[in-house]
Each structure stands twice: as structure tokens, then as C-alpha cells.
Amino acid sequence: DAEITQSPRHKITETGRQVTLACHQTWNHNNMFWYRQDLGHGLRLIHYSYGVQDTNKGEVSDGYSVSRSNTEDLPLTLESAASSQTSVYFCASSDGQGGETQYFGPGTRLLVL
Amino acid sequence: ILNVEQSPQSLHVQEGDSTNFTCSFPSSNFYALHWYRWETAKSPEALFVMTLNGDEKKKGRISATLNTKEGYSYLYIKGSQPEDSATYLCASLNDYKLSFGAGTTVTVRA
Numbered sequence: 001d002a003e004i005t006q007s008p009r010h011k012i013t014e015t016g017r018q019v020t021l022a023c024h025q026t027w028n029h030n031n032m033f034w035y036r037q038d039l040g041h042g043l044r045l046i047h048y049s050y051g052v053q054d055t056n057k058g059e060v061s062d063g064y065s066v067s068r069s070n071t072e073d074l075p076l077t078l079e080s081a082a083s084s085q086t087s088v089y090f091c092a093s094s095d096g097q098g099g100e101t102q103y104f105g106p107g108t109r110l111l112v113l
Numbered sequence: 114i115l116n117v118e119q120s121p122q123s124l125h126v127q128e129g130d131s132t133n134f135t136c137s138f139p140s141s142n143f144y145a146l147h148w149y150r151w152e153t154a155k156s157p158e159a160l161f162v163m164t165l166n167g168d169e170k171k172k173g174r175i176s177a178t179l180n181t182k183e184g185y186s187y188l189y190i191k192g193s194q195p196e197d198s199a200t201y202l203c204a205s206l207n208d209y210k211l212s213f214g215a216g217t218t219v220t221v222r223a
Contacts, residue, residue: 035213042202042215043157059212090156099145099164099206104156 002027006091006105014113019078021108023091031094032074033102034058034066036087043090049074081112117205119214126193126221133189134217136203140184145206148177148188151216152199160188160201193221 004025013019023032030051035043035058045058047066055066063085065077078085088109092102117138126132138146145164149157161170166181174191190197200216 033211040215043204043213045211045213099162099209099211101147101159101162102157102211103159106156 004091004093004103004105006089006108008108009106010109012111012113013081015081015083017081019081019110021076021078021089021091021110023074023076023105024072025091025093025103025105026072027093027095027103028071029093029095029103030071031096031102032068033092033094034064034074034076035090035092036060036085037090037107038087046076046089047074078110081110083112086110086112117203117212117214119201119203119217121217122215123218123220126190126197126219128193128195128221128223130193131189131191132193132219133187134201134219136186136188136205136214138184138186138203138205138212138214139207140181142208143181143184143205144209146179146181146186147204147206147211148186149202149204150175150199151202157202188217190219193219195221195223197221 007022033048034046044060049068091105094100094102148160151157163179168179176189179186198221200218202216204213
């Protein structure tokens with residue numbers, strides 16, 4: 001069965017360190033998204049991609065970067081982790097022009113000390 | 114940043130009772146309205162995607178309506194059961210950007 005996975009599921013790091021969160025989908029979807037979930041904010045879009053070599057900034061992109069070298073993966077990098085980036089991160093993918101249902105990964109819980 | 118609002122933030126329902134809650138979204142450059150169901154410690158799961166004014170969708174005891182002219186959608190739960198306890202997220206697609214509301218958390222008491 002097709003799926004979307006994230007790794008690691010839990011991560012503790014220190015401020016200033018570079019951290020990369022992996023997202024892998026086997027749906028063969030063109031579109032992939034990264035969100036962070038914080039109390040009172042729901043899901044906020046960090047970055048998204050509509051295809052290989054395409055990346056776009058979301059509403060909370062500062063301090064994050066992504067790259068899309070193939071269809072299946074969209075790794076999210078925190079260039080220099082800050083305590084404000086402690087959050088739960090969800091990756092999602094969808095097909096079509098971007099308006100279709102998104103399928104979410106299980107989430108990565110990140111703690112920056 | 115789009116202003117997608119959900120109300121109420123939380124509600125408690127007695128088992129067997131019906132309930133509904135609201136998602137309001139910008140009506141300009143609107144393409145689609147999504148509803149997701151999000152159980153604790155799990156990932157959001159899609160319930161409905163609606164695009165046309167007047168759309169109604171139904172999945173079991175859960176249904177949704179869409180008014181794109183005034184920018185709101187209702188989600189209804191008929192005969193609530195404990196397994197309906199979850200946070201229900203709506204998301205509005207405007208200008209090909211999807212923005213989520215903060216969710217309505219539903220707790221069904223047995």
C-alpha cells in the first residue's frame with residue numbers, strides 16, 4: 001500500500017545545530033508540503049513543492065529550507081535550530097493541481113533545547 | 114496569510130446528540146474547502162473536499178455544507194458517538210494556497 005512516512009518520529013537537539021527531517025511518500029504525488037503544529041495555531045505551512053526542483057515558501061518559512069530532487073522525498077532542514085522551532089512537524093502530499101486531498105505523515109516531534 | 118476561522122474552539126456533546134460547527138474563510142479567489150478529522154496522536158485524515166457553492170457531502174453520520182458566496186462551511190455530526198471525539202480541521206484553498214483553521218475539538222461524553 002502507498003504511504004507517507006517521516007523520520008525521525010522524535011528528535012531532541014540543541015540550539016544552533018542543523019537538523020534535517022525526512023519525508024518520503026510512495027503515492028507518486030507531485031505535491032508535497034511541510035507544516036508545523038503549535039497550540040492555538042492549527043497547522044501552518046512552512047514550505048511546499050509542486051514537483052521535482054520546485055520549492056516555495058509558506059507562511060512560516062524563516063529558518064527552514066527544503067529541496068526536491070526526486071518525486072518521493074522532501075526533506076526539511078532547520079539551518080540553525082532555535083527554541084521557537086520546538087514543535088510537531090507534519091509532512092503531507094497530494095496529487096493534481098494542489099487543491100486535492102492531502103495525505104499526512106505521522107508527524108515528527110522536535111524539541112530544541 | 115489567509116484568515117480561516119473555526120468556531121467554537123471546543124465543544125462537549127452528550128452521546129447520541131447531534132452537533133455542528135463552523136468554518137469561515139475568504140471567498141475571494143476561492144477554489145476548494147477541505148475538512149479533516151484529527152485524532153489525538155494520529156495524523157489528520159481527509160473527510161471532504163468541496164468546491165462548488167451549495168455542495169453537500171456526507172460520510173456516515175458526518176456531513177458538510179459549503180457556501181462560497183458568504184465564505185462559510187458547516188460540519189454536522191448526527192447522533193454523536195465516543196469515537197467521533199477528535200479535532201476537526203478545515204482548510205481553504207485560495208490562489209492555490211491551502212490555509213488551515215485552528216480546529217474545533219469535539220469531546221463526546223458517554
